[in-house]
Amino acid sequence: MFRLSETPVAPAALARELAHTSAGACVTFEGWVRDRNDGRAVLRLGYQAYAPLANNEGQRIVAEAREKFAILDARCVHRVGTLEIGELAVWVGVSAAHRGAAFDACRYVIDEVKKRVPIWKNEHYADGESGWLHPDNTPVSAGDRLV
Amino acid sequence: MNYRVLYFASLRDRAGMDAEQVNSLAVDARALYSELCARHGFTMSEDRLRVAINGEFAAWEQHLHDGDEVVFIPPVSGG
Numbered sequence: 472m473f474r475l476s477e478t479p480v481a482p483a484a485l486a487r488e489l490a491h492t493s494a495g496a497c498v499t500f501e502g503w504v505r506d507r508n509d510g511r512a513v514l515r516l517g518y519q520a521y522a523p524l525a526n527n528e529g530q531r532i533v534a535e536a537r538e539k540f541a542i543l544d545a546r547c548v549h550r551v552g553t554l555e556i557g558e559l560a561v562w563v564g565v566s567a568a569h570r571g572a573a574f575d576a577c578r579y580v581i582d583e584v585k586k587r588v589p590i591w592k593n594e595h596y597a598d599g600e601s602g603w604l605h606p607d608n609t610p611v612s613a614g615d616r617l618v
Numbered sequence: 619m620n621y622r623v624l625y626f627a628s629l630r631d632r633a634g635m636d637a638e639q640v641n642s643l644a645v646d647a648r649a650l651y652s653e654l655c656a657r658h659g660f661t662m663s664e665d666r667l668r669v670a671i672n673g674e675f676a677a678w679e680q681h682l683h684d685g686d687e688v689v690f691i692p693p694v695s696g697g
Contacts, residue, residue, distance in 0.1 A: 549696055591694060
């Protein structure tokens with residue numbers, strides 16, 4: 472399951488959805504909004520998504536994780552809209568019989584989501600500027616960006 | 619042909635809009651993007667973008683049909 476959420480997500484409730492009588496391990500990852508990037512103070516983030524494609528691509532990634540690793544369930548929720556410092560931006564959870572597959576699948580899902588899902592992060596800086604980021608967290612070049 | 623073009627991230631800022639109806643003779647996404655670059659002053663080169671047609675990733679050369687929804691996908695930065 473992959474979905475976008477315009478409202479805050481509750482990690483404990485999401486983790487419970489992974490419950491399975493055969494599960495001996497549950498690994499979750501939370502991506503949080505931090506107050507600095509690339510040496511600049513960040514006030515908040517804005518996430519945009521192309522929802523139909525983001526959902527399709529996100530579902531594909533979760534399905535791939537279930538094929539590649541011996542897991543029981545995998546779920547991912549990504550926030551969109553404006554997020555404040557400390558808010559949860561993305562959540563991934565995996566349940567499996569054993570921890571190895573759960574760790575590997577969790578890592579796979581978050582890495583692929585960051586690479587492939589059409590979601591964009593706009594950082595609002597303390598100096599009043601804002602900028603869209605690339606996958607490696609470097610800013611889009613000045614020529615491409617409205618300052 | 620009429621296409622529905624959606625804009626995201628830096629392309630949305632540059633175009634100054636979320637979406638528009640484009641009447642164009644372009645037969646594929648490559649020709650359409652080149653036309654939109656001229657119209658909106660996009661500077662992002664094609665090799666940094668991906669194309670989506672009707673909600674799925676597609677090739678730049680894929681033939682467009684009247685009414686298609688076309689999106690040029692800047693480098694993503696979720697997470």
